[in-house]
Amino acid sequence: MFFSFNESRSAVDAKSPLNVVFFETQEASPHLETTLELAQKHLDCGDNVTICFWTAALPYREPWGDNQSPESIGAAFRKGCEKLDGPVRILTTLGLATSQEEFLGQAAHDLPVHTIEQLKNTRWRDFDLGMGIVSSLASRFKVPSFDIIEHEQLCRDAVLTCMLSYEATLEITRSAKCDLAYVFNGRFCGPRGILRALQAEAVEHRIHERGCDMFHYSLMTDVPHSRTYIQKHIRSLWKAYRDSAESRRSRARQFFNKRREGASTGWLSYTSHQDHSVPEELLRSHRLVSYFASSDDEFLAIGDAFEQWGFKTQAEAVLALIVATEAQTHCHLVIRVHPGLRDKSADARKFWENLKTHERCTVLTADSPVRTYDLIDASDLVVTYGSTVGVEANYQRKPSLLLGSAFYDELAVAHKVFSTAELAEFLRNPEKWNVHDETGALMYGFYSAAHGIPFEYYTPSTLFSGRFKDEELFAAPGRLSRFSFGGLTEKFREKCRRIFGELRSVADPRR
DSSP, X not given: OOSSHHHHHHTSOSOSSOEEEEEEOOOOXXXXXXXXXXXXXXXXXXXXXXXXXXXXXXXXXXXXXXXXXXGGTTXXXXXXXXXXXXXXXXXXXXXXXXXXXXXXXXXXXXXXXOSHHHHHTOOBTTBOHHHHHHHHHHHHHOSSOOOTTTTHHHHHHHHHHHHHHHHHHHHXXXXXXXSEEEEEOSOSHHHHHHXXXXXXXXXXXXXXXXXXXXXXXXXXXXXXTOHHHHHHHHHHHHHHOSSOHHHHHHHHHHHHHHHHTTOOSSSOOSOXXXXXXXXXXHHTOXXXXXXXXXXXXXXXXXXXXXXXXXXSSXXXXXXXXXXXXXXXXXXXXXXXXXXXXXXXXXXXXXXXXXXXXXTTEXXXXXXXXXXXXXXXXXXXXXXXXXXXXXXXXXXXXXXXXXXXXXXXXXXXXXXXXXXXXXXXXXXXXXXXXXXXXXXXXXXXXXXXXXXXXXXXXXXXXXXXXXXXXXXXXXXXXXXXXGXXXXXXXXXXXXXXXXXXXXXXXXXXXXX
């Protein structure tokens, strides 16, 4: 991960001017504007810039961004390119022979794709094509499991997109010198194919993603969902940053305090609807053990880069926790269902709504108004399966227990157990529930508040819209289409009810 654009560019082992290639498979804000920002900065350096804009050339498009009407594809991109100062080579076709595209189409059609597990393990051209497909579809449907057969055509479109992206990237990098390449995120089907081709050809590359907030972007050499890679840079940023130690600690505390207040930092806040204290009967519990759930579909979506340890799935961890707390009469278990599930399908909520618990177990549903941070304060032990709450609990000076991987699991902020037996043993001995030193939490908070490179040419107005060189590229904020993907009308109605309810609350403070 790089601290500046110049640091990233200087790391390229090639003489100026550099031959730089950008790969775009999606037309969505702010990622399109990030590509244009980087293109302009390379033009400012006198580099040769090529942009491969393949959104219309690929059969699968992610369900976000300005992509709902075929006639609108490319409009924002063209508008943005007109604002660039300097010559840019633009490629909107894949550059593959018709016979090659036909061969790939047949290969995608013939590839066995019957179950999620089978797809996850599917490799092609010796790279993990299947995980890119699973990642795209899990993000689309927002459920931890989905029927591949029911969505077979969509799945095969994603397979073909990954294959085409891979082969077209090889063609580009082999036909002309490429000193540096850029791709967004690296986990979705199109970007996955591009990234694996760049790695196969040993092409210097950068993955761009959001930074600490909407005013920053990040440049990295590994996918942003690699927990070991991210934690390496959490530590390096803490050590290398120019600010004093006290300034770093102050910024970290500001990050956690803003989270507690419900502010959106680098992403949407899920706690703004919570306005109730913890019920009195829970406060009277002898030992209050609180489990804060994560979104299962997100674990599936980020895929193999996360390198899960501990309990294999969140469901397995939760069921083990229910059994373990039932055997400990000094414990009362509270399960706080992730509030983001309010806006997801019935399938996504099914596991939580059908949990079999015991008399000393309370389930707070996704739409419960009980404040998450009040529950942390009231807890004697906070348990998570990767949720950010685990590191926030440490910052709030509460014992934290991890049952699975997290982006802070190497920062010494939480206890870790790997099995049902270890979990039972830990719960039997409250004297072991000590609070770890807060240094790891402060490192995490500082990284969350500071990582990334500030935009120079792009001015965001929201997390999903803004102006590139004073020009709004999209006719409407790209985020709007995300509310209706997958045809989940129930989810759309729920989100509308929530939004209008919040608007009424703002309009009438007495509500």
